[in-house]
Amino acid sequence: MSIIKKDLNDGEVANTNRTIGYFPARTSPKEGAFDWEIAKGVVVRNLFNKDVSKDLMVKEEDGEPYGKFKDLCKEKFEERLDEPKMWEHIESMYFSSEAFFKIAPECLLFKILPSFTSSKNPLGDLFSSLMQDYYNDNPERIKRNFLEQQLVDTLRSERVLKKHTASRYSKNIEEAPYLPFLQELFCQDIKFLSDHPKYLIQNLEEFLKLYGYLYTAQLALNIGGFTDEPFVRPVYFILENEIASVERTDLVKQGHQRVSKSLGLIFPYLTMSEAIQDVASQGRRIPIWSLLKQLRSEDAVALKTYAVAFAKQRETEFSYDTSNSDAQYWLNALMQLSIKQFDPGKTRASAHAKFLKSTETELCSTFVRSRGRVGKILIMNQDYLSLLTNLCIGQNERLLFHDLLDAFSARGVYFDKSTQQALIKFYERVGNVERMSDSGDAVYVRKTV
Numbered sequence: 001m002s003i004i005k006k007d008l009n010d011g012e013v014a015n016t017n018r019t020i021g022y023f024p025a026r027t028s029p030k031e032g033a034f035d036w037e038i039a040k041g042v043v044v045r046n047l048f049n050k051d052v053s054k055d056l057m058v059k060e061e062d063g064e065p066y067g068k069f070k071d072l073c074k075e076k077f078e079e080r081l082d083e084p085k086m087w088e089h090i091e092s093m094y095f096s097s098e099a100f101f102k103i104a105p106e107c108l109l110f111k112i113l114p115s116f117t118s119s120k121n122p123l124g125d126l127f128s129s130l131m132q133d134y135y136n137d138n139p140e141r142i143k144r145n146f147l148e149q150q151l152v153d154t155l156r157s158e159r160v161l162k163k164h165t166a167s168r169y170s171k172n173i174e175e176a177p178y179l180p181f182l183q184e185l186f187c188q189d190i191k192f193l194s195d196h197p198k199y200l201i202q203n204l205e206e207f208l209k210l211y212g213y214l215y216t217a218q219l220a221l222n223i224g225g226f227t228d229e230p231f232v233r234p235v236y237f238i239l240e241n242e243i244a245s246v247e248r249t250d251l252v253k254q255g256h257q258r259v260s261k262s263l264g265l266i267f268p269y270l271t272m273s274e275a276i277q278d279v280a281s282q283g284r285r286i287p288i289w290s291l292l293k294q295l296r297s298e299d300a301v302a303l304k305t306y307a308v309a310f311a312k313q314r315e316t317e318f319s320y321d322t323s324n325s326d327a328q329y330w331l332n333a334l335m336q337l338s339i340k341q342f343d344p345g346k347t348r349a350s351a352h353a354k355f356l357k358s359t360e361t362e363l364c365s366t367f368v369r370s371r372g373r374v375g376k377i378l379i380m381n382q383d384y385l386s387l388l389t390n391l392c393i394g395q396n397e398r399l400l401f402h403d404l405l406d407a408f409s410a411r412g413v414y415f416d417k418s419t420q421q422a423l424i425k426f427y428e429r430v431g432n433v434e435r436m437s438d439s440g441d442a443v444y445v446r447k448t449v
Helices: 006-010 036-048 067-080 086-094 105-112 122-131 146-155 180-194 197-222 249-253 256-276 288-294 299-313 327-340 349-364 382-393 401-410 417-430
Strands: 050-052 161-163 236-239 368-370 376-380 398-400 433-435 443-446
Touching (some): 006 299, 036 050, 036 105, 036 122, 036 180, 036 197, 050 105, 086 146, 105 197, 122 180, 122 197, 180 197, 180 382, 197 256, 236 249, 236 417, 249 256, 256 299, 256 327, 256 349, 288 327, 376 382, 382 398, 382 417, 398 401, 401 443
Parallel strands (some): 236 376
Antiparallel strands (some): 050 161, 398 443
């Protein structure tokens, strides 16, 4: 059975570009594709494989999303408390919007109740794709005081939390991972966080923003080379208090400026992939590099027919050999045509420019800074560095500094020699370095969790 749509031979081309999978591609952030609160709720749902019971769901216009849960807690406490007025103190301590979501990770499930079927889900879908079917069925638990434990016991009761049985994706279409190497590390790192629940609560948004950028950068740098399975590409950062200069060539040539040049491929390639593969029948979306491997020789006719029709509909120059019968040739042609439709001066160019702007603003700006003649570079502040260090050390108590650098690199985070020296000074300053010899050859870095 072919992986491509049966109707490509009809020569019908939609007037709009649609990308549903692998990236929250939007031509304007106003469409709500970058809601980090929703994303946090989706990740926690996937991580613990739990949903809030439908009986406790509250619509957005009806007030606090945890309002019915609060009423249930009040009922439980009043059964146990001799002084009814005690509830007022408990309510003020734990049920303000700032306090409630810090009680336990599962409280974040209430973030996704009002907007579960809204347009705010694509960012959550990105992380669902990174998680695949992973969940932690035996997470660590926090030791709590009596009052908090009563709240958490009620929260984790069968009346409140149910097993998540629906699809993890908002459109009910599964996705094979686009970046398998990053997907594996994401699951490893989210497990580490779930084994340290307080640290998870404190750092989940920062964790997602870090991986949001790493995924964006690696997708941009890999998507054009779809003849091979993606592999990690170097992306260079410096610490925020370092001085950048044009002499630091890795920082300039293999930093965000390189990523930025490749961002323009994401929207065209993913929309074309969505247009030609038979996602509905398969019930599963696959990346372009996997699509290429599954093409059959007889798919060439349909792809060629679609390429001719696409170029005509988009009023794009067509300069391909129609006698060629290789399916890979026509897949390459379609990807090239998908880019040409956004050429400067064409009517679709402005939509593509808006996609690039929203991607830079929402997924890249946390780490990108402009430094004069050097241009845009990537910076890592102390909070993100500490988080990344703890993730990379993971279940170990410490790592050799060079092994830690390898763990950074595996996630796509590279540092040049100058920044490596700055890293050691930072670790010494915060007190998590061990030197095992006077020569300094064996430098270990300890985690802080």
